[in-house]
Amino acid sequence: MNVATHIDADAMTSVEIRVRGRVQGVGFRPFVWRLARELGLGGVVLNDSEGVLIRAQGRSSAIRLLLDRLEHDRPPLATIESIEVSPFTGKLRRTFEIGESAAGRSDTEIAPDAAICADCANEIFDPFSRRFRYPFTTCTNCGPRLSIVERVPYDRAATSMASFDLCPICAAEYADPADRRFHAETTACHACGPKARLIRFDGKAVSFEQTSMLDDVDGALGLIQKGEIVAIKGLGGYQLACDATRADVVERLRKLKHRDRKPFALMARDLDVIRRYCAVMDDEAALLASTAAPIVLLDASGPEKLPDAIAPGLGTLGFMLPTTPLHALLLRRMGRPVVMTSGNLSDAPQVIADADAKAELVGIASFALVHERDIINRVDDSVVRVADGRARVLRRARGYAPSPVQLPRGFEAAPEILALGGDLKTTFCLMKAGAAVLSQHIGDLDDARTHTDFVRTIDLYRDMLAVTPQVIVRDRHPGYHSSSYAQTLARVGGLPLVEVQHHHAHVASCLAENGWPLDGAPVLGIALDGLGFGDDSSIWGGEFLLADYSRFERLATFKPVAMLGGDQAAREPWRNLYAHLMAEMGWPALAMNFADLEVYRQLDAKPRKILDAMLRDGVNSPNASSCGRLFDAAAAAMGLCFERQGYEGEAAALLEAAVDLDALHHEDDALAYPFTIPMLKGSSLPYIEPLGVWNAILGDVILGTPVGVMAARFHRGLARAITMMAVKLAKRDSQSGPRFDTIALSGGCFHNRILLEEILRRLEAEGFKVLTHTQVPAGDGGLALGQAAIAAALLIQSKKNTSTKGNAPCASAFQDAS
Numbered sequence: 001m002n003v004a005t006h007i008d009a010d011a012m013t014s015v016e017i018r019v020r021g022r023v024q025g026v027g028f029r030p031f032v033w034r035l036a037r038e039l040g041l042g043g044v045v046l047n048d049s050e051g052v053l054i055r056a057q058g059r060s061s062a063i064r065l066l067l068d069r070l071e072h073d074r075p076p077l078a079t080i081e082s083i084e085v086s087p088f089t090g091k092l093r094r095t096f097e098i099g100e101s102a103a104g105r106s107d108t109e110i111a112p113d114a115a116i117c118a119d120c121a122n123e124i125f126d127p128f129s130r131r132f133r134y135p136f137t138t139c140t141n142c143g144p145r146l147s148i149v150e151r152v153p154y155d156r157a158a159t160s161m162a163s164f165d166l167c168p169i170c171a172a173e174y175a176d177p178a179d180r181r182f183h184a185e186t187t188a189c190h191a192c193g194p195k196a197r198l199i200r201f202d203g204k205a206v207s208f209e210q211t212s213m214l215d216d217v218d219g220a221l222g223l224i225q226k227g228e229i230v231a232i233k234g235l236g237g238y239q240l241a242c243d244a245t246r247a248d249v250v251e252r253l254r255k256l257k258h259r260d261r262k263p264f265a266l267m268a269r270d271l272d273v274i275r276r277y278c279a280v281m282d283d284e285a286a287l288l289a290s291t292a293a294p295i296v297l298l299d300a301s302g303p304e305k306l307p308d309a310i311a312p313g314l315g316t317l318g319f320m321l322p323t324t325p326l327h328a329l330l331l332r333r334m335g336r337p338v339v340m341t342s343g344n345l346s347d348a349p350q351v352i353a354d355a356d357a358k359a360e361l362v363g364i365a366s367f368a369l370v371h372e373r374d375i376i377n378r379v380d381d382s383v384v385r386v387a388d389g390r391a392r393v394l395r396r397a398r399g400y401a402p403s404p405v406q407l408p409r410g411f412e413a414a415p416e417i418l419a420l421g422g423d424l425k426t427t428f429c430l431m432k433a434g435a436a437v438l439s440q441h442i443g444d445l446d447d448a449r450t451h452t453d454f455v456r457t458i459d460l461y462r463d464m465l466a467v468t469p470q471v472i473v474r475d476r477h478p479g480y481h482s483s484s485y486a487q488t489l490a491r492v493g494g495l496p497l498v499e500v501q502h503h504h505a506h507v508a509s510c511l512a513e514n515g516w517p518l519d520g521a522p523v524l525g526i527a528l529d530g531l532g533f534g535d536d537s538s539i540w541g542g543e544f545l546l547a548d549y550s551r552f553e554r555l556a557t558f559k560p561v562a563m564l565g566g567d568q569a570a571r572e573p574w575r576n577l578y579a580h581l582m583a584e585m586g587w588p589a590l591a592m593n594f595a596d597l598e599v600y601r602q603l604d605a606k607p608r609k610i611l612d613a614m615l616r617d618g619v620n621s622p623n624a625s626s627c628g629r630l631f632d633a634a635a636a637a638m639g640l641c642f643e644r645q646g647y648e649g650e651a652a653a654l655l656e657a658a659v660d661l662d663a664l665h666h667e668d669d670a671l672a673y674p675f676t677i678p679m680l681k682g683s684s685l686p687y688i689e690p691l692g693v694w695n696a697i698l699g700d701v702i703l704g705t706p707v708g709v710m711a712a713r714f715h716r717g718l719a720r721a722i723t724m725m726a727v728k729l730a731k732r733d734s735q736s737g738p739r740f741d742t743i744a745l746s747g748g749c750f751h752n753r754i755l756l757e758e759i760l761r762r763l764e765a766e767g768f769k770v771l772t773h774t775q776v777p778a779g780d781g782g783l784a785l786g787q788a789a790i791a792a793a794l795l796i797q798s799k800k801n802t803s804t805k806g807n808a809p810c811a812s813a814f815q816d817a818s
Helices: 028-038 060-072 118-124 168-175 216-225 247-257 271-275 282-288 325-330 354-361 448-465 481-493 502-513 566-570 573-584 586-594 598-604 608-617 627-637 650-657 661-666 691-703 707-730 753-765 780-805 810-817
Strands: 012-022 042-048 051-059 079-087 096-098 197-200 230-233 238-243 265-267 295-299 316-320 338-342 367-370 383-387 390-395 404-406 417-419 429-432 435-438 471-475 497-500 523-533 539-547 552-558 623-626 742-746 769-771
Touching: 012 060, 028 042, 028 051, 028 060, 028 096, 051 060, 060 079, 118 325, 197 216, 216 230, 216 238, 216 325, 216 367, 230 325, 230 354, 238 247, 238 354, 247 338, 271 282, 282 295, 282 383, 354 367, 383 753, 417 780, 429 448, 429 780, 435 780, 448 481, 471 481, 471 780, 481 497, 497 502, 497 780, 502 523, 502 539, 502 742, 502 780, 523 623, 523 627, 523 707, 539 627, 539 707, 552 623, 552 707, 566 573, 566 627, 573 586, 573 598, 573 608, 573 627, 573 691, 586 598, 586 691, 623 627, 627 650, 627 691, 650 707, 650 753, 661 707, 691 707, 707 753, 742 753, 753 769
Parallel strands: 042 096, 230 367, 265 316, 295 383, 417 471, 471 497, 523 742, 539 623, 742 769
Antiparallel strands: 012 051, 012 079, 042 051, 197 367, 230 238, 238 338, 265 338, 295 316, 383 390, 404 435, 417 429, 429 435, 523 539, 539 552
């Protein structure tokens, strides 16, 4: 907080107070108005393009108290980045008023969408309230923000509420600074706001001859209770809802949605319903009830069970509480959970337009609960998991985006930057004035409609935040759609294009969200994921990098093993198992020792002559030092996921879910699967060698060892090997002292709670300080943040070099250093 006082004596004074941060559309002006009047101050408060501007006059003691309470008593949805105070010499009113918003260039934040607050929830269930059962009840403390905004400053005219004129009663609330709906841009009621309607996609009339209902929302619930799949126009997109307790309905939804095994999200009316199916810890309950109201991954260890089709093979369920008044009303009479999944066909972007919903969802749902308020921005549900006692965002969208990540001091010297992330779980990042705004989750860019949405959302953010990028940043992988679009933007705009290595970006993302200093010492970055394009043009995915923001050195890696069939290996785990076994022991040794195993017979049935030729000749079989593919191979060897993954990361998720926790925590560590650390041939690079692991796994299969115990041994063995590698690298230069004492963990493999907690425990026991992700995903959803931070650091350094030594232009400095 930067509060410059300029206030010395208890005398009359006039000041101008600039408040920056998320202070528009969150009830900040009426909060200031009430404080100022309580303190006897005169003046004005208004919104403008930089945030909130306060001009106040009165006794200096009252001004000091105002500043203190601005910081400590702010509205629940507000966040303050800085408070700057300077003398004001103009004329002010003796009473304190709220002024009109001023237009101009934006330097303020757009608030994330916020879940229904307690006050609004009480209203919609109160029969004596004029908003009884009104599904679009909101106030300054809750409701849509990002999903309905088109531009800033955030006023009603800049949202999809612009077409709804306020009735006299709502207008009076909107104009009353003492009312919690003062300038709440989504204020509405039955008389003047959008209305929920239950329709049939085929255009026929909805008949409820055998169903009693309070209104259309209640009618939709009646259909769900009868086994129908209903499309619901939610906050940031259409959703598909059905009774989660009916296996036949869930299976039907899977078939119609073409969603093979990927888990469904669930919604329940309250925590009591969730606790029937899941263990809910206090921190998880707080997350569920927070203003972000994300999907929270919970252990499915409650007294009751849901059908396996909800989350096949997994030991967790993703639950959320009602996020809007519409959802709260829908579930009021529902004592069971409902599936609440995105309204789309599998892997396509979530539908937001009414016409698209009718065209695309008609084959899945016969009925839809719709309304007239347009969804401007597609915003998926966020996903959060508690690991090692901390909430960790796995998918950052509704409730979190577009809150900025405040970067460490020094980054404000960077120009405005646009970083485009990767191709999977894509987000982009805009950097401006020392803050990084990470977009909501966009999706996978292989889908043409997702790519179109990606381009449109970039344009929208640039307009909303008034950012004019001076540098474009892309991943080094030449085949990424995001990289291709970055080249287009740079070419059309005549802008420098910076390439950033994938795993360096992962590490920088972890450093940035943990506030690591711009000039901080290098850390050991351990980046574990599926794949990324390496500096040597090979595929990396299990890397130990000595890194800061501007440079990195590859100190160690995982064993490079062929990806049989290229990208196909990421979808078919058996390919990775075959490649690992051939690289480690060869077919004759496998046949001699393990011919009686089912996994041997399964591999023998594959076209081995073709596969061996591919391995021998290097045809469509690039080597990859991938931790993700190692997990795939292990899952295949244990029989958890052999032929095909139903979704990206399924094999690793099943392997994690299979872990026997008693074996994990209490079995002798000597039984953990044995990895070794030799040196790569022809180099000084140590690597993690899994030869002993495959003999141990297949030996355990022969012995009939339970899969849960095997999965525990794999996780513990891998965590032990990674820790051993970190210790080895820290001691490598023992004569001059260790090169690092801090380790940053990043990459999609750290979404695995067991792996993360095991590695954390072991590294901290060795005395390392460990940085991990919490507010930004460890996977590719956080990649763009790291890209932007690296580009900013390089540019800042290049500017310093150019001004002091006359070095080459910054663009070439970027290219060389990155």
